[in-house]
Amino acid sequence: MLTNKILESSLLLFICFLRSGRADTAIVVEVSDDDESKDSVVVEDVPQYGYPTTPWLPYYFFSPMMQPQYSASGITSLSRNWGTVFVPFTSCTSPNKETGICEESGACIRLGGRASGSCANGRVCCINIVTNTCDETDRKVITVDNTYWQSPTTGITSFVSSCGITVKLDAKLPEQGKAVCQVRLNFVLFTIAQPDAESVCITDTFDVAGASNRVPTICGDNEGQHMYLNVPSSSTSPTDLQFSFNFGTNSNPVRAWNILISMIPCDSANLAPMDCLQYFTGRTGTVKSFNWRDVTGTATRQLANQDYSICFRTAPGFAKTLCVTPCTVTSTQKPFSLSLARSVQPQVGQRIDVSQFLSTNCNNDFLVIPGAYNTGNPPIETDMTFDRFCGERLNALPGKGVSTTVCTATATPFRLLYRTNSDETLTATIDTAGPNAVPIAGNRGFCLNFRNQ
Structure with a gap:
């Protein structure tokens, strides 16, 4: 009888121990x-x-x-x-x-x-x-x-x-x-x-x-x-x-x-999708290259040896179009500045404040927007690819002095590719020389407002 009471007491203590020590059940x-x-x-x-x-x-x-x-x-x-x-x-x-x-x-x-x-x-x-x-x-x-x-x-x-x-x-x-x-x-x-x-x-x-x-x-x-x-x-x-x-x-x-x-x-x-260094999940927002900032000055702010993808999530039920527009700045900073555009006229050299002239312009620093086109989808120009963008204006048309909204509907998830070379003025085709190869301000990179719609 004494043995049974001891066993009952031990069992009761063990049950109390389990109740006091059990983990909360929560989803x-x-x-x-x-x-x-x-x-x-x-x-x-x-x-x-x-x-x-x-x-x-x-x-x-x-x-x-x-x-x-x-x-x-x-x-x-x-x-x-x-x-x-x-x-x-x-x-x-x-x-x-x-x-x-x-x-x-x-x-x-x-x-x-x-x-x-x-x-x-x-x-x-x-x-x-x-x-x-x-x-x-x-x-x-x-x-x-x-x-x-x-x-x-x-x-x-x-x-x-x-x-x-x-x-x-x-x-x-x-x-x-x-x-x-x-x-x-x-x-x-x-x-x-x-x-x-x-x-x-x-x-x-x-x-x-x-x-x-x-x-x-x-x-x-x-x-x-x-x-x-x-x-x-x-x-x-x-x-x-x-x-x-x-x-x-x-x-x-x-x-x-x-x-x-x-x-x-x-x-x-x-x-994030594989190999996307940056991933934006909102329908609207701002994407910038590293070290871009709206500041006064002409110093180089673009970084060398950049090579990465920027991706955007597409919300279900929305039209699959991504549009980007250069940011509005309050200083002398440029919202888009990726190597100057080389003119088709050799004596002119490179041009400031314009978009790329040829598909071969963008071989030093560039932003790839696959299948991009200006809003309204204007006629395709000769020798233009609608993917590589450089110069100092974002525009799918050659040699334009104004930036515009550029859209793509090629593939989802939407992806931009940003690449820069290892310097600004040391390569055979320098990045920042103005007319007659006169060195000017360094590249600044980019700041773009996007809408994923």
């Missing part, structure tokens, strides 16, 4: 927030509330008793009496318009994040920030979705030659728990040295290593820009992405960045 839906598709994210300076802001150490390291438990759906949770504390890939937006992830407040603190706003089921919107010291002995590692990488609060001193960070992608990590196939970088803030007169990033550079798609070296001002980086599925091939700033000697002390690093699961509807 986790990947959130597709409008902010994720925007091409610039505004982050305000908000108080830290005393929470640490060093999320490079995964929070489960703080609690060795906590063991990862993998569900059948592939979503990882950490359980310990107080239920599910972490649900990967549920994005949220704080009241200050920062992008975070939904999780229990306790897990957010352990993660080194800051709670700002709320999510469903009593969770908080956790904002994760990594601030570099730019010390190679203290290179940070990011493993959490929607993490901001910020430049040192003290600025970049003349003794710092580089600053880097690693993003570790591995589906076995509890804070990921499912396969990741892409990473998106949102450049909330990005200011480093400008290229030289030959369009080369010779002083400062930003480089990406570990992605399977082509990622060009960039520099200058890139606030509001973004990149999509392709990687093998992290469930079969864990990947380390390396991001690095390299600094040369420069009298300009302004070097600052704030980059939102977002992981995109392999089963997400937000994946």
Whole structure:
């Protein structure tokens, strides 16, 4: 009899333990927030509330008793009496318009994040920030979705030659728990040295290593820009992405960045098409070459050795036409400037403020818009291809002194291809010489308003 009572008591204690330690049963839906598709994210300076802001150490390291438990759906949770504390890939937006992830407040603190706003089921919107010291002995590692990488609060001193960070992608990590196939970088803030007169990033550079798609070296001002980086599925091939700033000697002390690093699961509807460095999901918006900015001056702002695709998502039910128009500027900046057009008359040389004359004009720097035509589809001109655009006016017709709206309906998803060569004036056919081969202002790149209709 005593033995039976002991067994009953043990069974009761075991049932109580299971009830107190079971994980919450919840349907986790990947959130597709409008902010994720925007091409610039505004982050305000908000108080830290005393929470640490060093999320490079995964929070489960703080609690060795906590063991990862993998569900059948592939979503990882950490359980310990107080239920599910972490649900990967549920994005949220704080009241200050920062992008975070939904999780229990306790897990957010352990993660080194800051709670700002709320999510469903009593969770908080956790904002994760990594601030570099730019010390190679203290290179940070990011493993959490929607993490901001910020430049040192003290600025970049003349003794710092580089600053880097690693993003570790591995589906076995509890804070990921499912396969990741892409990473998106949102450049909330990005200011480093400008290229030289030959369009080369010779002083400062930003480089990406570990992605399977082509990622060009960039520099200058890139606030509001973004990149999509392709990687093998992290469930079969864990990947380390390396991001690095390299600094040369420069009298300009302004070097600052704030980059939102977002992981995109392999089963997400937000994946960009393969080999698209940039991907625009809205029906309207603005697409710019890296380092384009509406500023006064004639200095070269186009970057050398660019070679990448820009893609646009087509919404179901809409006519499949993409139209682009040069931006309206308030300064002396040119909204379209990709090598000068070479005249068909040899004695004239190259011409400023006009579109390309011949299909062979655009062999140094150019923008490919497949099957493009001017609004109204005018008659095709002799020896003109409706795909390569260069010169200083966007126009499908030769030698025109005005820009216009150019459309394409060739194929979807719509895709533009941007390519530049390695310099401005050193090649046999120079990019920026005016009439009689007189050097003038450097190329500026492009800024185009688009409508996907």
